[in-house]
Amino acid sequence: MSLTHHLAAGDLLNALRGAACPSSALHLYSLLRLRLRPSDPSYLASRAAVLALKPLSAASSLPLLSHFHGHLLRSNLIAYPHVASSLLRSYSLLSPSAAHQLFDQIPPATCNIYVLNIMLASLCRSSDLDSARAFFDGIPDKEAVSWSTMLACYFSRGRLADGFALFRSVTFTTNIAVDCIMLTTLLTACTSAGLLPPFCRSVHGYVVRCTLPTSMHLGTTLIDCYAKAGHLDYATRVFSRVPNRNVMHWTAMICGMASHLRNKEAVQLFEEMCQRRVQPNEMTFTAVLSACVNAGLVEKGREFFKLMVDRYCLEPNIHHYGCMVDLYGKARLLEDAYEVIKTMKVEPNVFIWTSLLAACKKFKNVKIAIEGMEKALALEISD
């Protein structure tokens, strides 16, 4: 507190950049406002407002946000397009209707392409496709961001034909260069639609030919795409050429190995990743645990589960518990499997019970089967 008293506006701005919770952000913001002199450039206050908005929307508190909105109106900071667009984005994540309302009040002079793209993204998330498309069509000077927002909207809602048609028009009717993000969007859609190998290769070829800077996301998506298509050799090649592999790259690779029953390699990759001090996440553990299930590696599975909780402090979810029930059930350790269900912190679902009952059937354990069945039925009724 006393320390912040001596900080210059620039330092306060930096502190604001790192502020995580709304209260510290608002505190730093008001200190900075007090510190500003008439001689300071007027954009400083607007930059501070933008930085303060981030933790505000992360805390997802609508009252706090509208309070700050009031301040932005009174101080007229809202006339800065980047302030208006940041506010609009914050609203759109919390309340699409409030975002819509705000958008209608933004004067034409402030309503630049950023504001329009954010509004488009908001409609894409919360509104029907036709309204989003109508809004998109009305944007005068569309940028790559506008196109990729609309593309992602179609693809994420399963409208593949419309998505591809839109991709064709961006490539053939505009001068807009296809960038990494558009390609990521496109590849994700193709991967989920099962349109894999030739397409993936041509996108990959395009990336290499045009020496596009391969973003972290695009690298992950390429690995995932090749792996899902069963081209683990290509996936491995892409993987090995990513300069600073992050969790996502490792996880995509481990998932790929596990889903093609190359379980030993999945486990090896996982161990190598830990050695290299890359922090695994929930998804990584789902992948490596399922490799253990496939290969019947009971002790490894037990070890990894412990690692997840004790060392990486991750809360096991339904997928992890499912793997453990499977792992024990398939190894005839029915008591252990049942123990997992009895002690797990989330509600067991139908997959979990089915897995246990299947193991009971296989190993002819009537006692646990009856008990499990009763519990499963009791849950069903109480739902």
Add this chain to the structure above:
DNA sequence: ATAGGGTTAG
């Protein structure tokens, strides 16, 4: 000098 689009689970 500041703001916007994309990634992973039978």
